[in-house]
Amino acid sequence: MLLYGASGHAKVILSILKAMNQEVTGIFDDDPEKKEIHSIPVVGSYRADFLPNEPMIIAIGNNTIRRQLSGQIRHSFGTAVHPSAQIDTSAQISEGTVVMHGAIVQADARLGRHVILNTAATVDHDCVIGDFVHLAPGVTLCGSVSVGAHTLIGAGSVIAPNLTIGSRCLIASGSVVTTSIPDGAIVRGNPARIINRKSFRTL
Numbered sequence: 430m431l432l433y434g435a436s437g438h439a440k441v442i443l444s445i446l447k448a449m450n451q452e453v454t455g456i457f458d459d460d461p462e463k464k465e466i467h468s469i470p471v472v473g474s475y476r477a478d479f480l481p482n483e484p485m486i487i488a489i490g491n492n493t494i495r496r497q498l499s500g501q502i503r504h505s506f507g508t509a510v511h512p513s514a515q516i517d518t519s520a521q522i523s524e525g526t527v528v529m530h531g532a533i534v535q536a537d538a539r540l541g542r543h544v545i546l547n548t549a550a551t552v553d554h555d556c557v558i559g560d561f562v563h564l565a566p567g568v569t570l571c572g573s574v575s576v577g578a579h580t581l582i583g584a585g586s587v588i589a590p591n592l593t594i595g596s597r598c599l600i601a602s603g604s605v606v607t608t609s610i611p612d613g614a615i616v617r618g619n620p621a622r623i624i625n626r627k628s629f630r631t632l
Contacts, residue, residue: 430507431485432456433498435463435471439488441548442527443467445509454480456488477503486525487543492561492579495543499525499561506543514546523560541578559596577612586621597627 430451432439435458443466446453455472456465457479463471472479475498484507487495499506506525510516514532522528525543533551540546541560548566552558556570559578564570567585574588577596586604588594595612605619613627 430454430509431480431483431504432469432488433475433485433502434458434488435460435466436489438490438545439466441529442486442488442509443469445511445527445529448512449509451509454483475502486527490545490563492563492581496561496579499543520552529566535572547584553590565602599627 430446430453432442432453435456439456443453453469456469457475458471459474465471481504485502485504486507486509487498489495508522508524508526510528511530513530514528516534517536519536520534521539523540523542526540528546529548531549532546535552535554537554538552538556540558543561544558545563547564550564550566550568552570553572555573557575559576561579562576563581565582565584568582569587571588571590573591575593577594579596580594580598582600583602585602586600588606592606593609595610595614597613598610599615600606601617604617604621606621610616614623615625616623
């Protein structure tokens with residue numbers, strides 16, 4: 430396996446892959462000051478000819494950067510699921526997605542491409558998670574929640590059942606969402622309220 434990104438997020442993914450007995454053979458990063466993480470060499474900026482048959486995971490938490498890089502990379506993409514995660518056999522996990530320590534994915538849930546399901550986050554039955562979504566540590570999605578692409582749901586937030594969270598939203602940490610949220614909304618609070626809207630021209 431190869432990684433792109435040599436940050437703290439990459440350290441967690443390395444931990445997952447080690448627990449999976451998956452060898453990591455190199456890490457790409459554009460910062461020339463970074464030389465290694467946990468004895469894994471940082472080999473410099475991305476090169477399509479470096480171990481071209483090895484799958485890769487983009488180890489970057491920012492949804493927008495992860496999306497941009499995914500369109501530039503020629504390698505295939507792998508997945509990483511920590512052994513402590515509980516994944517129902519009917520759930521679907523797409524390429525590039527990472528499921529971290531203690532996370533739970535229930536029956537018929539679907540996780541899109543390059544999703545981050547962070548530590549101890551819970552995705553209940555029939556949820557649909559779009560591409561490049563980040564569910565931060567301790568997030569709880571109740572049943573049949575839909576989350577649009579590129580959305581970040583902050584640590585400890587709770588999303589009530591049967592709601593739709595739009596694309597490119599930001600749900601602040603600790604929010605309790607009890608109504609559906611439109612695209613581009615920034616929400617906060619308990620109950621969560623829209624406090625701003627993103628301009629899609631800047632995304």
